[in-house]
Amino acid sequence: MKTLVYINGNHAHAKASFEAVTYAKKLGGEVIVIASGNGSDLAKLGEYGASKVMVDKSLDHGDAQQITKLIAAAAEVTGAEVIVFSHDLVAKAVAPRLSVRLKAGLISGAIALPDTSNGFSCKVNVFSGKAFGLVSVKTATKIISLLPNSIQPELNGSDCAVEDFNGNVGAAAIKIIDTKIPEGNIPLPEAELVVSAGRGLKGPENWGMIEDLANSLGAATACSRPVADIGWRPHHEHVGQTGVAIRPNLYIAVGISGAIQHLAGVNGSKVIVVVNTDPEAPFFKAADYGIIGDAFDVIPKLNEAVKKFKAAH
Amino acid sequence: MKILVCISKSPDTTSKIAFTDGNTKFDENGVQYIVNPYDEWYALVRALEIKETSGGNVTIITVGTAADDAVIRKALAIGADDAVRIDAEATDAYFAAAQIAAYAKANNFDLILTGKETINYNGSQVAGMIAEDLDLPFVSLATKLDVNGSTLRLEQEIVGGLQIVEANLPLVVSCAKGMAEQRIPNMRGIMAARTKPLQIVPAVAVDAFTVYESYTLPDAKKACTMIDPNNMDELVNLLHTEAKVI
């Protein structure tokens, strides 16, 4: 069996890319990477189990239609039966197109390896993380889009060959005018540690202590929906049922009540810490560690404790 | 401009999620259905705004059974001109997309809008599948959409940031937060919705690619460990030694 993994060259060294290759390796067969763009040192993907990387460097900012054609061409020459993506914003645009093009069923947002004892089925999040579903694929070729932070990257190989590949993808129908990527931001869905705050912080001027704590931990920042709606924080930080769904190792929620729609997007987190003045806040029911206290008092103290810990470790 | 907006239903966001028939079916008992928030707040409202400024027609389409007519009327009350229901249970994303694509092929729309994702199955699949089936370009997760003749300028979410793009019609776009502001239907809209045309169209023969076999609920959380607000060293210590996350 052959498995093809799509990697966006510009994110080839993101943890999510290593996770996708590791996942593909665990499926048991040979793993081949098809990459687009100008990423450097693609050979490193071999360390996670790829036997070969095929790359189309001409496709640096391809649109979804072009990337779909590239992967389809690679699937044809390799005869891959399974195609793996990391479930990021490129995958959300490309994997569904590829599914129709190859007549291959798509498992979107897989959180575990497939069960192949009876057909081919895989566990996914449904109802915004309030439940899990087991989806089986009925088509011969299968596509899996793996939710970030679902498995740990594992080193089990060495650098591999990198070959140029021409997907003959034609011209882009979509013209990119400008790209805005804030420097140094950890993309929320990939972050292992997240510090998040809500309306309990009273105003945008009070986010300094949240950012300080996030910096000390090496965490990304997030917020509740009303906070993004009133413009205290940017929209891309809004987590929950109608925002970004995340599943970090640690989620620290400060001054957030824990409404069901908020919990829906964060309850996949491995460990949840809640800081709230109200002992009755519903978030405590979903928390592993709770602190009943005033954020303005607790967060600076927590930051000091984290710094002390970091200095000692 | 002729705009098609894809509408699906989803359980009210406060619904208790449970399953029946040996955990193979979603338990609809006591569940209120709403228009999927992304479809209603962003895709539909932006379509209406475009119609209000540059004219045209907004058709909503749902792949679903008669039970979904109530949700369709809710979307009509917000202001869509007419509705189409493809009369079949949408068993998977491909089945739904193939139905919508077949209808769109026969009816020539300039712009097809969907929500970012359904909040029940969260696949974010249908829009891309429609685009591929129709061989049209696709802008995913758009947070802004401006019309300039037959050219559209859009802002979309990309990994780690935003991108501004231009595309020509016809086009498929999935709509995310930022695109428009939620509209609350008024009494006149609700009355008018009752008599707006709702066309029922038979489904085309398509085999689903995937099947939901069963469901499980997350394990119940163990009780929360409470920590003294004056002892943050203990929290850090527990996060390191017990939870092993830092």
Ligand SMILES: Cc1cc2nc3c(=O)[nH]c(=O)nc-3n(C[C@H](O)[C@H](O)[C@H](O)COP(=O)(O)OP(=O)(O)OC[C@H]3O[C@@H](n4cnc5c(N)ncnc54)[C@H](O)[C@@H]3O)c2cc1C
């Ligand atoms: C269809 C729908 C979809 C939604 N989707 C989302 C979503 O995706 N994400 C989301 O977050 N919400 C969502 N919501 C909104 C959700 O219902 C809540 O209204 C929202 O999560 C509340 O935000 P909050 O906890 O920041 O604010 P509040 O509910 O106002 O809570 C503030 C909390 O801060 C505490 N507090 C106050 N002062 C302090 C202090 N000094 N120190 C510590 N704690 C303090 C209070 O005790 C309180 O618990 C949705 C709602 C609907 C209807």
Ligand SMILES: Nc1ncnc2c1ncn2[C@@H]1O[C@H](COP(=O)(O)O)[C@@H](O)[C@H]1O
């Ligand atoms: N049964 C359906 N009928 C019409 N549109 C749908 C249906 N299912 C999904 N959609 C549209 O496709 C979008 C993405 O859905 P999904 O791929 O299920 O996350 C939704 O926001 C809707 O706009």
